[in-house]
Amino acid sequence: MRPVPVPLATPQLEHALKARIAGFVSTLRANGFPIGVEEGLDALATAARIGVLERDAVRAGWRSLLCARVDEWRRFDALFDSYWLPANSKAWVQNDSSGAGRGAPQRSDSPQSGFAHSVFELGEAGGAPADGDTAREGASRAALTEEVSFANLHNPAQVRELEILVRTFARRVRRLKLRREHAQAAEQRIDLRRTLRASLAYGGTPLRLAFRGPRRERPRLVLLLDASRSMSLYSFFYLRLARALTGAVADTHSFIFHTRLTPISEALDDPDPWRAQERLRLLSAGWAGGTLIGESLRDFNRSHASRVLHSRTVVIIASDGFDAGEPGMLGDELGKIAGRTRRIVWLNPLKGRAGYEPTARGMQEALPHIDLFETGHDVHSLRRLLPLLQEIL
Amino acid sequence: MQTNGGHSQAIAQLQLAMQAAGYVAEPGVCAALFLLGELGRPLLVEGDPGVGKTALAKALAEVHGTSLIRLQCYEGLDVHHALYEWNYQGQLLAIKIAEARGTQSALDEDALFSEKFLLPRPLLQSISAERPPVLLIDEIDRADEPFEALLLELLSDFQVSIPEIGTVRARSRPMVVLTSNGTRELSDALRRRCLYLFLDYPSFEKELLILETRVPELPRVLGRQVVEFVQALRQIDLKKRPGIAETLDWAASLLRLGIPSLEGADVEDIMITLTALIKTRDDRLAVTPELVERLLAAC
Numbered sequence: 001m002r003p004v005p006v007p008l009a010t011p012q013l014e015h016a017l018k019a020r021i022a023g024f025v026s027t028l029r030a031n032g033f034p035i036g037v038e039e040g041l042d043a044l045a046t047a048a049r050i051g052v053l054e055r056d057a058v059r060a061g062w063r064s065l066l067c068a069r070v071d072e073w074r075r076f077d078a079l080f081d082s083y084w085l086p087a088n089s090k091a092w093v094q095n096d097s098s099g100a101g102r103g104a105p106q107r108s109d110s111p112q113s114g115f116a117h118s119v120f121e122l123g124e125a126g127g128a129p130a131d132g133d134t135a136r137e138g139a140s141r142a143a144l145t146e147e148v149s150f151a152n153l154h155n156p157a158q159v160r161e162l163e164i165l166v167r168t169f170a171r172r173v174r175r176l177k178l179r180r181e182h183a184q185a186a187e188q189r190i191d192l193r194r195t196l197r198a199s200l201a202y203g204g205t206p207l208r209l210a211f212r213g214p215r216r217e218r219p220r221l222v223l224l225l226d227a228s229r230s231m232s233l234y235s236f237f238y239l240r241l242a243r244a245l246t247g248a249v250a251d252t253h254s255f256i257f258h259t260r261l262t263p264i265s266e267a268l269d270d271p272d273p274w275r276a277q278e279r280l281r282l283l284s285a286g287w288a289g290g291t292l293i294g295e296s297l298r299d300f301n302r303s304h305a306s307r308v309l310h311s312r313t314v315v316i317i318a319s320d321g322f323d324a325g326e327p328g329m330l331g332d333e334l335g336k337i338a339g340r341t342r343r344i345v346w347l348n349p350l351k352g353r354a355g356y357e358p359t360a361r362g363m364q365e366a367l368p369h370i371d372l373f374e375t376g377h378d379v380h381s382l383r384r385l386l387p388l389l390q391e392i393l
Numbered sequence: 394m395q396t397n398g399g400h401s402q403a404i405a406q407l408q409l410a411m412q413a414a415g416y417v418a419e420p421g422v423c424a425a426l427f428l429l430g431e432l433g434r435p436l437l438v439e440g441d442p443g444v445g446k447t448a449l450a451k452a453l454a455e456v457h458g459t460s461l462i463r464l465q466c467y468e469g470l471d472v473h474h475a476l477y478e479w480n481y482q483g484q485l486l487a488i489k490i491a492e493a494r495g496t497q498s499a500l501d502e503d504a505l506f507s508e509k510f511l512l513p514r515p516l517l518q519s520i521s522a523e524r525p526p527v528l529l530i531d532e533i534d535r536a537d538e539p540f541e542a543l544l545l546e547l548l549s550d551f552q553v554s555i556p557e558i559g560t561v562r563a564r565s566r567p568m569v570v571l572t573s574n575g576t577r578e579l580s581d582a583l584r585r586r587c588l589y590l591f592l593d594y595p596s597f598e599k600e601l602l603i604l605e606t607r608v609p610e611l612p613r614v615l616g617r618q619v620v621e622f623v624q625a626l627r628q629i630d631l632k633k634r635p636g637i638a639e640t641l642d643w644a645a646s647l648l649r650l651g652i653p654s655l656e657g658a659d660v661e662d663i664m665i666t667l668t669a670l671i672k673t674r675d676d677r678l679a680v681t682p683e684l685v686e687r688l689l690a691a692c
Contacts, residue, residue, distance in 0.1 A: 034581055036585055042432055046428060050401055056420055057401045057424050060421035060422075060423075061424040061428050064421075064436075064588045065428060068437075068587075069589070070591055074591075307575070307577065307578060
């Protein structure tokens with residue numbers, strides 16, 4: 001925290017401090033922390049009770065008060081430092097909550113801290129200039145933190161066509177028939193057990209028949225969208241597809257990944273398209289940067305898979321397969337996902353090109369696990385994809 | 394606003410008290426516990442299994458010298474198991490007795506639905522105690538959403554309405570600790586109402602301190618080796634990574650088998666004791682004698 005001069009709690013100082021703390025709270029809010037008015041007041045009360053000079057204690061208290069989930073907990077320190085510390089003492093991250101375990105070493109240039117930058121030093125830094133050596137095809141390890149306009153998300157003409165397609169698809173898959181059966185009132189096959197039970201009421205004469213029919217279940221879609229630079233031409237279309245699917249198929253979960261993985265279902269689900277754009281913009285740290293597909297999938301397996309995947313899930317991955325991560329990890333992690341789900345669909349926008357061969361290492365590793373390999377990068381190819389998808393659900 | 398400290402001392406004292414209760418807590422954890430008392434908000438503790446979420450609540454109860462009321466959540470947990478239930482057998486018996494005595498007029502509905510026949514379950518117990526107890530709601534993520542809503546109501550007003558009796562107000566506000574393993578995403582409303590604490594696997598120093606606190610008879614050298622081995626094991630991609638409880642178990646089983654040091658110990662002997670650390674078949678297959686040998690050499 002800023003060094004406070006010795007005579008404490010003059011009215012001006014108190015006012016300035018309160019304003020500064022309120023500023024911190026609204027910074028956290030801007031970074032997606034769900035903080036209500038009450039928590040804001042409690043943050044002031046906490047500072048007063050612990051004493052604002054006790055930096056570590058205040059930090060710990062606020063972290064406990066203002067965070068509500070793990071990703072916020074992990075981001076908090078970086079945000080705290082970038083707000084309260086002078087710019088040149090960034091290295092002061094002292095995270096007592098991290099021990100051994102989780103594995104991922106704290107990289108000082110991790111996307112998290114970059115995230116804080118993009119919010120606070122907007123205009124000053126102006127986003128890292130695009131380094132020219134990163135080809136549009138191909139992957140880099142660098143996380144880039146440039147602001148991206150999400151205005152493209154809501155492109156009325158294209159969106160309408162897309163939505164019509166998706167709605168038809170959704171109507172068809174909404175109720176999926178399974179081969180497994182459950183007891184049902186009006187179908188062809190007689191359920192003997194329940195028929196006999198019902199006959200008791202009529203002295204053993206089976207007057208009322210009970211029937212069996214196929215069980216119905218909603219399929220679940222999980223979308224993992226590559227948002228790295230090599231995909232920048234296509235990622236907006238896939239994002240639109242994700243938004244349309246989220247609106248039409250109830251059980252859809254979406255994530256974007258580049259060098260790390262971020263859940264975006266909530267942002268996409270926002271009924272107001274403009275607000276959805278705004279929320280995505282906040283989530284977009286590292287958008288159009290490098291690609292670590294394997295590590296992103298590992299993230300997914302560790303933090304989300306147990307909650308999101310079940311045996312009727314179809315995982316749809318949209319990526320060109322240019323992976324800059326460790327060789328072998330993509331295949332391993334995808335194998336783990338394959339073991340827990342029904343199908344894996346890989347959408348590669350490059351597949352539509354004449355003479356395309358899946359030679360990229362990432363694609364090579366992924367191919368053994370893929371059930372359906374398609375393009376799906378424009379409305380035309382979607383028209384072909386959706387019926388295929390419906391078949392394998 | 395009061396800007397001079399003073400409560401930071403209270404936090405330091407809390408840390409010492411927790412240590413005395415056998416729980417090694419960092420200042421960050423203690424600050425959260427301090428706020429739990431000061432702001433009267435429930436504390437939501439998340440983290441992998443075996444990092445000491447439940448032990449935290451137990452130690453907290455010991456520090457404050459109150460009782461610990463524990464509610465283990467499971468799918469399908471409902472009002473009757475969490476809040477209160479009528480003692481139906483008792484009521485039937487009372488009716489029968491009244492019939493036999495012929496004093497039916499004395500037994501009206503009010504008498505049947507009185508506190509005499511009310512079986513308080515953990516939530517009701519916790520708000521009707523004289524001294525504020527520590528209420529531990531374990532694995533809240535396993536309960537379903539209707540229960541979460543019920544809990545939300547209780548935690549905001551600290552009162553329960555029982556239709557037959559009326560509203561029962563809290564005599565004392567319990568200190569509420571919720572734990573979650575993340576099998577289900579909790580609602581934002583619940584998260585927002587709670588203080589939040591994320592417990593990660595402990596650092597080397599912390600785990601060693603825990604080991605020395607909980608298993609004081611363990612030789613120092615063996616303790617260091619045990620912690621180093623477990624910390625190395627956590628870096629491997631296991632399905633179920635060993636938590637602190639597993640470390641304690643393993644240290645105890647090494648003691649019991651009379652293995653004085655991991656250095657120069659027979660790998661076969663170590664493999665036998667690993668049942669205390671490795672809890673799934675896949676992990677068991679992944680941890681081969683060669684791997685153990687390599688890890689032991691690094692200790």
